[in-house]
Amino acid sequence: MKLKSTILFKPVGDFDYICFSKQLEEAVRLYGCNFELSSKRLSFHNEDYIASRQQYDATKMITRLLEFRQDCRKVLGITSVDIFVPGLNFVFGLADIIGGVALISTARLTTFGAELEKKSSLIDERVFKEVAHELGHLFGLTHCHKPNCIMSFANSLSDVDRKSPILCSDCLNRIRLK
Numbered sequence: 001m002k003l004k005s006t007i008l009f010k011p012v013g014d015f016d017y018i019c020f021s022k023q024l025e026e027a028v029r030l031y032g033c034n035f036e037l038s039s040k041r042l043s044f045h046n047e048d049y050i051a052s053r054q055q056y057d058a059t060k061m062i063t064r065l066l067e068f069r070q071d072c073r074k075v076l077g078i079t080s081v082d083i084f085v086p087g088l089n090f091v092f093g094l095a096d097i098i099g100g101v102a103l104i105s106t107a108r109l110t111t112f113g114a115e116l117e118k119k120s121s122l123i124d125e126r127v128f129k130e131v132a133h134e135l136g137h138l139f140g141l142t143h144c145h146k147p148n149c150i151m152s153f154a155n156s157l158s159d160v161d162r163k164s165p166i167l168c169s170d171c172l173n174r175i176r177l178k
Helices: 015-030 059-066 116-138 157-162 169-177
Strands: 005-009 032-037 055-057 072-079 093-096 101-105
Touching: 005 015, 005 059, 015 032, 015 116, 055 059, 055 157, 059 072, 059 101, 072 116, 093 116, 093 157, 101 116, 116 157
Parallel strands: 005 032, 005 072, 072 101
Antiparallel strands: 093 101
């Protein structure tokens, strides 16, 4: 499956994408794409932060990421701050399928309970899965009803951890049809 697209990874705020460059590269490879790491960061605006929630509004940041979509590249912003969309307590990520931009946050993916001893590999796996999930949206995939598919909706860390690191056969076929 070669989609012949280039994904622009855009750090948001002080996010250090070097820590996750391997996961970003592997997620892009899942879709047969090229990627580029942006040297310029997207800065936060005052209106992004909602003090009453102590979170950042993902919809506002998605709108600003649209400015960086050019040359038919898709854009994935990555941040370490906690994000939300109206109506939900938090989100791991958000995509604008039509606009071709998405945003993920590592804030809740790096949270641990009893699995402290598996910390590094578990963080890497979670970040890979959520990057791959949002990229799937950028290629037109919707949420999958199969809980083990990387495209299934995740409302908790256990949902993320339950996902397989691949697309199910149904989602894979939908990608191939495009």
